[in-house]
Amino acid sequence: MKGLKLDTSSKIPVYQQIVHSIMAAVRDGVLKRDQQIPSINELSEEYLLSRGTVEKAYNELRDKKVIISVKGKGYFINRTDVTTPLRILLLFNKISNYKKQLYNAFVHALGDNVFVDLHIHHHSxxxxxxxxxxxxxDYDFYVIMPHFYEQSEKVLEIIQQVPADQLILLDRDLPGLKGRYGMVYQNFEKDIYASLTDALPQLLKYDRLVYANPGMTPYPEEIKMGFQYFCRMNDFNYSVIDGVELNTPVKKGQAYVIIEEMDLVNLVKICRNQGLEVGKDVGIVSYNETLLKEVLLDGITVISTDHDAMGQAAARMILERKLEVVKNDFKLIVRNSL
Structure with missing residues (x-):
């Protein structure tokens, strides 16, 4: 029988995998009402399983009235109104305010008959x-944020275990990965360059641009590269610093591109302590939109991907069983901090 997904190394008993796989095929319309399925002997021979394992699965399916046995003819699909939920493994690199926003949009768009199992890999x-x-x-779909900064070949090897038609990458691509998988991605270098270009009229009133490189939490190097390219193309004096501490020198006439939220908090504290007016003496552009940035200092200017749209796009691929490659929207929101 085509499409039966079994993994003998899984902790889930094989007979339960057979039950889940057949019910999922019925739910998805792959198996139709009155369609014949392989006999117990045929299935056990095709997948090298014991006859008892297949029989146990068929008995459970028969108890659920998903299949019926017709004497002398075999087993047939009896009903198609099964409600087995989709099972989705969602792997984030970290938890943050915007990741919560993405998660909520993803789960809401999927609806009720879906089980989402969220785990965090912490770039490890x-x-x-x-x-x-x-x-x-164990899952129907695997949705993964592949933010790793070492052992790239090992990461490819791990992800390549997932069938391409069950895989969706979020936030960034993974060069070298084979197959026609789904993806909702950002182009970090081009996105920040385009957004800073949109903010050029506001940035021109500052003498220097400063990029606060994230410290403890790694971010894609392409963000810094896009910032540097923008500065060179527009003849800005610029510098790159390692985060913002409370003793970091902050001067009037500088605009800061801040990636980490703790760096943003420290910069705001420094400006307050030194009597520097944000949006006039010092400019701030923050990476990633959050609700807090709408109200902090009457509004922090942000450059951000649309996290709601990213979650919704991934959910749509799953619900429609149509994996695509989607470039997620990225935008500038100008507020009082610039």
Whole structure:
């Protein structure tokens, strides 16, 4: 029988995998009412399973009235109104305000008959490998944020275990990954360049642009590259600093591009302590929109992808069973801090 998804190394008993796989095929319209399915002997021979394992699965399916047996003819699909939920493994690199926004949009768009299992890999390849190895074969879809900054070949090897038609990458692509998988991505270098270009009229009133490179939490290097390219193309004096501490020198006439929220908090404190007016003496552009930035200092200017749209696009691919490659919107929101 085509499409039966079994993993003998999974912690889920094989007979339960057979039940889930057949019910999922009925739910998705792959198996139709009155369609014949393989006999117990045929299925056990095709997948090298014991006859008892297949029989146990068929008995459960028959108890659920999903299949019926017709004497002398075999087994047939009896009903198609099954309600087995979609099972989705969602792997984020970290938890943050905008990740929560993305998660809420994703889950809301999927609706009720879906089970979403969220885990965090914290950029750790070892943790990611452990999470994946224990769960391959257990889900209908795997939605992964592949933010890793080491062991790229190992990451590819781990993700390549997932069938391409069950895989959706979020936030960034993974060069070298094979197959026609789904993806909702940002182009970090081009996005920040385009957004800063949109903010050029406001930035021109400042003498220098400063990029606060994130410290403890890694971010894509392409963000810094896009900032530097923008500065060179527009003849800005610029510098790159390692985060913002409370003792970081902050001067009048500088505009800051801030990635981490703690750096934003420290910069606002410094400006307050030194009597520098944000939006006039010092400019601030913050990365990633949050509700707090709408109200802080009467509004912090942000450059941000649309996290709601990213979650909704991934959910739509799953519900429509149509995996695509989607470039997510990125925009500038000008507020009083610039």
């Amino acid at each position: 390849v070892a943790l990611f490998e452990s999470l994946m190895n224990n769960r391959i074969g």
